[in-house]
Amino acid sequence: MNTMAEAIDKTTGAMSASELAGGIHSRATVGDFTVADPRMSCRDVDVWYGSKQAIKGVSLDIAQNEVLSMIGPSGCGKSTFLRCLNRMNDTIDGCRVTGSIRLDGQDIYDRSLDPVPLRARVGMVFQKPNPFPKSIYENVAYGPRIHGLTNNRTELDALVESSLRKAGLWEEVKDRLDQPGTGLSGGQQQRLCIARTIAVSPEVILMDEPCSALDPIATAIVEELIDELRANYSIAIVTHSMQQAARVSQRTAYFHLGDLIEVGETNDIFTNPRHKLTEDYITGRFG
Amino acid sequence: MNAWTLTLFLLAVMAAAYHLGRKRAISGAGGIDRIKTLHSLPLYHGLYAALWAGIPALLLLGLWSGFQDQIITALVTASLPPESLDGLSEGRVGLLINDIRNLATGNIVSSTLTPGIQAAADQYGRLQQISSWTKWLLVLTVALGGMGLALSHTEPGMRARNRVERIVKIIMIVFSSIAILTTLGILLSVLFESLRFFHAISPLEFFLGTSWSPQIALRADQVGASGEFGAVPLFTGTLLVSAIAMLVAVPIGLMAAIYLSEYASRGVRAFAKPVIEVLAGIPTVVYGFFAALTVAPLIRELGTSVGLEVASESALAAGLVMGVMIIPFVSSLSDDVINAVPQSMRDGSYALGATQSETIRRVIVPAALPGIVGGILLAVSRAIGETMIVVMAAGLAANLTANPLDSVTTVTVQIVTLLTGDQEFDSAKTLAAFALGLTLFMATLTLNVVALTIVRKYREQYD
Amino acid sequence: MTDPSVNPDTSTPRRAIDVVNASLKRRYAKERRFRLLGATAVGLGLVFVLLLFADIVGKGYTAFQQTYYRLPVTLSADLVDPEGTRDPRTLARADYMTPIRQSLRQLFPEVKDRRERRQLNSIVSVGAPQLIAEAVIANPDLIGTTSDFWILADDDIDMLVKGYIDRNAPESDRRVDDRVIGWIDRLEDEGRVAKRFNTIFFTHGTSREPELAGIAGALMGSFYTLVLALALSFPIGVGAAIYLEEFAPRNRWTDLIEVNINNLAAVPSIVFGLLGLAVFIGFFGVPRSTPLVAALVLTLMTLPTIIISSRAALKSVPPSIREAALGVGASPLQTQFHHVLPLAMPGMLTGTILGMAQALGETAPLLMIGMIAFIVDVPGGFTDPATVLPVQIFLWADSPERGFVERTSAAIMVLLAFLFLMNLAAVLLRRRFERRW
The missing domain is CATH 1.10.3720.10 (MetI-like)
Structure with a gap:
């Protein structure tokens, strides 16, 4: 696989996206989509919405303690792909996923696998901050409570505090934990949602354009937070902003019309894109 | 059915007014080929005349039908010999009036006839007759008058469309206000009667009392007369x-x-x-x-x-x-x-x-x-x-x-x-x-x- | 908060997922219970619908048939038409009860005792002669002949034949005693008893006798009331909706109107009855018990429904239509009447039909304005005393005779059938003209 992918040089990269979609699927991906010790690994993933194919044969690995960013123009399927990773697509009528997605070697689309504990292991942060209409404390405590992670109030208090601390929100809200989470500013709400996700001790965190609804200052804080979280979690982030991808991620994957066009070290992708489409996107010719 | 026939008559007058208004506008313009010189289409001139013929007359008809009964009753009551009302409660007067009304329409009467009541019933019938004729006369006069007024205005330069639209808009405003009138009507009707009730029974007893048996004796000597x-x-x-x-x-x-x-x-x-x-x-x-x-x-x-x-x-x-x-x-x-x-x-x-x-x-x-x-x-x-x-x-x-x-x-x-x-x-x-x-x-x-x-x-x- | 050294996160992520997995069984049990609870609620709702309809239909379907006796009746000329004029007025007033009784006497010659004879006579409805009168007026040649007539049975016998009276109950608990049962059995054996389609139910006004009671009067009353209510509420409702949705400035007055309309939609219907009693009857002297006053009250009641749905219909017409019309120089009112209104009309009509369905089923306010009076005649106009179908149902439901139970249920079936048709019309209208912009 590896060699095949590398064999495709810049000339084949000039193929149009539709030709790429023609059938060779993942083999068309430029760059090495595998990693040494993957946390999650996806092979030949197709996603269909009814009769419309949204993802076409994508193969991609996510490593331990890395931030993988997914970029690409609107409608390229990067959010759809992200939602496959913890089976959030299950909630959408008529959505069908084929191929294999493995978490620590176990196929998450296996019939016997239960999405509930899966989602406890693979958390997700959404584009628009979506705190529950509850107090800040209850927002963070919600996950531990439903999963029964703590045995008593003291433990729960400690878990809420540590989660809020890790999300960098503790100092700002420690005096008003009983106030509604919806009363916070946009950036604070998003960090609250991150704290909420951390509180159930996931192994992988998926982030779907987490900063698109935030102002630049709040964005900077969240980006810093993502960088810190890398120490303990694997993170996959979908972003619209190439600068953000460059700032926070170690590896970058470029999607186009449902195809994974190119994947590689973030530095390489931005300084030396090997595929024409990647280059066009990065240099701002479309997107 | 009197009022229904009259309404039909009114509709006929309105139709005639529409026709005349249209025709007058066209002839005012100098024929069907020259209607471009009119400010508004002939249709609007027709509608203008019809509305003028219909609305004031309909209003009058409505008001008349609504109040004729009250006025006649008041007139009849006033004409009753005063001694026949002496010592009667308000309720008894109501019964008496009811008798008179029934007598005039040829229904069965509850109490015995006295010449006074018979006379009052006659007068009631007479007044109703008069009222009915006057109503016809007045309503049709107003309708025709309205039509004449509108037609006399009709000339090529008249902004008939704008006028019609203004009238229609006012009608719609009146329609929307019916919701408020309804609420007001509910409030006033229950409020007035309630106030009269609270004159007789203290609100304290009503809202705090624990015994309810609203039987009021017809005669004062019966037991439990108060309820x-x-x-x-x-x-x-x-x-x-x-x-x-x-x-x-x-x-x-x-x-x-x-x-x-x-x-x-x-x-x-x-x-x-x-x-x-x-x-x-x-x-x-x-x-x-x-x-x-x-x-x-x-x-x-x-x-x-x-x-x-x-x-x-x-x-x-x-x-x-x-x-x-x-x-x-x-x-x-x-x-x-x-x-x-x-x-x-x-x-x-x-x-x-x-x-x-x-x-x-x-x-x-x-x-x-x-x-x-x-x-x-x-x-x-x-x-x-x-x-x-x-x-x-x-x-x-x-x-x-x-x-x-x-x-x-x-x-x-x-x-x-x-x-x-x-x-x-x-x-x-x-x-x-x-x-x-x-x-x-x-x-x-x-x-x-x-x-x-x-x-x-x-x-x-x-x- | 607590000792910061207690940090559960020092444990590995594995531990968390083990806890999660351990609790799963319990959580899924809860999930199933909750789901079952929801399904039960839906099931209960459906069962209630089924029960209600089954109960009504089960009680009422027998009312569409009525017991008759086929008896040979001799209409002697000197009893029916002594002067031989065959004048319909004479024929209508003639005594037909005597020939019926004579016929019964011939069939049961052994009944001699006066009390027994009276009992025998009572198996025939008091309305039976009237049916013969109608037949004779239609065909005067029957006079002087003997022919078989279908004679209407009394309601007690009707109940007996339909099996509502338990023959095994002690005689004193029954409305029909053993002797009468014997007679009826004999008539049945001779093939003289039959259940025939109950035309009286659809052609007659109400009556104190169940076998003579029909819904024609109530139906006509409902018809006049609805026609008038429709004629009043539709233009007023649509006019108000157009004004409020398209022209009204946003100010206190229109806010007040809005609040009022929404509240009126939720005011108990009986309060409208009080309004009708105090204002229309008490103040304006509108005659009580008439379709006119009922229509006025129902108009006020249904206006909020019509206005609210008409406004929704207007809202669904895209602004581009208005802009296009205004752009070619139409006045705002022309825009409304030529372009917006035709497009919004299906929605408005749907709302109006639903409002009328509500008005058709309404009872409480009409009790206040005298529709409860006992009126036998079928009304012929807006100012004739009348009752309406739901009030008729209420009155019959209150009647003690067993025969009224099935008739009440049957009247309910007729009412529900009309409501069903109206709702069907509304649904079809919506389907047919629904437009997605």
């Missing part, structure tokens, strides 16, 4: 029946809404939702029949079989059936508010690994709570205002009890009972019905305003 108007048993009865209804409707309605909007497949939802909503379209008299003839005997039988004493008209039967009636009300309102909870809330919860029921109980229902509460308040308002079920199934005994197997009576039952028997319009008994009506109106109004405000605020939150 008792302590409405507390009515209020508790209403609350008891409503509470039973809500105990049935809220859990079933809410759970059904949750199941249909969160769990049910599209097919089940498409079938079950309209079928349950059929319950909302069934007339209340049908529920009343069902409660009185099927549910009440059933409960009574069940009760006796386990050794309980059940009144044949128990609060339970009425409450249960009322609850069934309110189920679709609660479920469709809850369905609306649950669907208004944004998908992002569900996503957030599922992404944390919550199961569907956890998401519903801990996120969706709390998020939708204000809307659900608003819906339940509206349902309560409907329950306490519901009439037919309780009239047919709850009974008349004003018991102060919390036992659902007992017979209770409600505010609405008493309003119906007090107003459907044969009685004078002005007796304390009749007036009591209006006092109850006022209480009912204020209670439901408050509930509605609070509920609608809550629901509106809730909707704005997620819009």
Whole structure:
């Protein structure tokens, strides 16, 4: 696989996206989509919405303690792909996923696998901050409570505090934990949602354009937070902003019309894109 | 049928006015080929004339029909020999007038005839005759006058369209104001009669008294001549029946809404939702029949079989059936508010690994709570205002009890009972019905305003 | 908060997922219970609908048939038409009860006792002669002949034949005693008893006798009331909706109107009855018990429904239509009447039909304005005393005779059938003209 992918040089990269979609699927991906010790690994993933194919044969690995960013123009399927990773697509009528997605070697689309504990292991942060209409404390405590992670109030208090601390929100809200989470500013709400996700001790965190609804200052804080979280979690982030991808991620994957066009070290992708489409996107010719 | 014939005549005049106005406009322009010189199309000239012919005349006709009876009655009463009114209460005068009216129209009369009454009846008939002729004459004159006025205005430069549009707009404003007039009418009609009632019975007794037996003796020497108007048993009865209804409707309605909007497949939802909503379209008299003839005997039988004493008209039967009636009300309102909870809330919860029921109980229902509460308040308002079920199934005994197997009576039952028997319009008994009506109106109004405000605020939150 | 050294996160992520997995069974049990609860609620709702309809239909379907006796009746000329004029007025007033009784006497010659004879006579409805009169007026040649007539049975016998009277109950508990049962059995054996389609139910006004009671009067009353209510509420409702939705400035007055309309939609219907009694009857002297006053009250009641749905219909017409019309120089009112209104009309009509359905089923306010009076005649106009179908149901439901139970249920079936048709019309209208912009 590896060699095949590398064999495709810049000339084949000039193929149009539709030709790429023609059938060779993942083999068309430029760059090495595998990693040494993957946390999650996806092979030949197709996603269909009814009769419309949204993802076409994508193969991609996510490593331990890395931030993988997914970029690409609107409608390229990067959010759809992200939602496959913890089976959030299950909630959408008529959505069908084929191929294999493995978490620590176990196929998450296996019939016997239960999405509930899966989602406890693979958390997700959404584009628009979506705190529950509850107090800040209850927002963070919600996950531990439903999963029964703590045995008593003291433990729960400690878990809420540590989660809020890790999300960098503790100092700002420690005096008003009983106030509604919806009363916070946009950036604070998003960090609250991150704290909420951390509180159930996931192994992988998926982030779907987490900063698109935030102002630049709040964005900077969240980006810093993502960088810190890398120490303990694997993170996959979908972003619209190439600068953000460059700032926070170690590896970058470029999607186009449902195809994974190119994947590689973030530095390489931005300084030396090997595929024409990647280059066009990065240099701002479309997107 | 007099008024209907006249209305037909008026319509004919309007049609003629339309035709004449059109023709005049065309000829004013100098023929059908030159109508471009008109400011407005001939159609509008016609409409202008028709409106002028119709509206003032219709207004006059309405006013005349509305007030002729009052004026004639006043005239007849004034002409009665004063000694025949001496010492009569207001109510007795009303009866007397009624007799006169019946006599004039050739119906049976309750009291014995005196020449005075006979004369008054004759005069009544005469006045009615005069009034009727005058009405015809005046209305048709006004119609023709209006038409003439409009036609005399008609000339090519007249802005007929603008004028017609202004009239139509004013008519629409009047139509929209009918809502306010209705509220005002309700308020004034119940308020005035209630005030008269509270002159006779102190509000303290009405709102705090615990004994209700509104029988007022016709003659002063009868026992229990005063009647008792302590409405507390009515209020508790209403609350008891409503509470039973809500105990049935809220859990079933809410759970059904949750199941249909969160769990049910599209097919089940498409079938079950309209079928349950059929319950909302069934007339209340049908529920009343069902409660009185099927549910009440059933409960009574069940009760006796386990050794309980059940009144044949128990609060339970009425409450249960009322609850069934309110189920679709609660479920469709809850369905609306649950669907208004944004998908992002569900996503957030599922992404944390919550199961569907956890998401519903801990996120969706709390998020939708204000809307659900608003819906339940509206349902309560409907329950306490519901009439037919309780009239047919709850009974008349004003018991102060919390036992659902007992017979209770409600505010609405008493309003119906007090107003459907044969009685004078002005007796304390009749007036009591209006006092109850006022209480009912204020209670439901408050509930509605609070509920609608809550629901509106809730909707704005997620819009 | 607590000792910061207690940091559960020092444990490995594995531990968390083990906890999660351990609790899963319990959580799924809860999930199933909750789901079951929801399904039960839906099921209960459906069962209630089924029960209600089954109960009504089960009680009422027998009312569409009525028991008759086929008896040979001799219409002697000197009893029916002594002067031989065959004047319909004479024929209508003639005594037909005597020939019926004579016929019964011939069939049961053994009945001699006066009390027994009276009992025998009572198996025939008091309305039976009237049916013969109608037949004779239609065909005067029957006079002087003997022919078989279908003679209407008394309601007690009707109940007996339909099986509502338990023959095994002690005689004193029954409305029909053993002797009468014997006679009826004999008539049945001779093939003289038959259940025939109950035309009286559809052609007659109400009556104190169940076998003579029909819904024609109530139906006509409902018809006149609805026609008038429609004629009043539709133009007013649509006019108000257009003004409020399209022209009204946003100010206190229009806010007040809005609040009022929403509240009126939720005011108990009986309060409208009080309004009708105090204002229309008490103040304006509108004659009580008439379709006119009923229509006025129902108009006020249904206006909020019509206004609210008409406004929704207007809202669904896209602004581009209005802009296009205004752009070619139509006045705002022309825009409304030529372009917006035709597009919004299906929605408005749907709302109006639903409002009329509500008005058709309404009972409580009409009790207040005298529709409860006992009126036998079928009304012929807007100002004739009348009753309406739901009030008729209420009155019959209150009657003690067993025969009225099935007739009440049957009247309910007729009412529900009309409501069903109206709702069907509304649904079809919506389907047919629904437009997605």
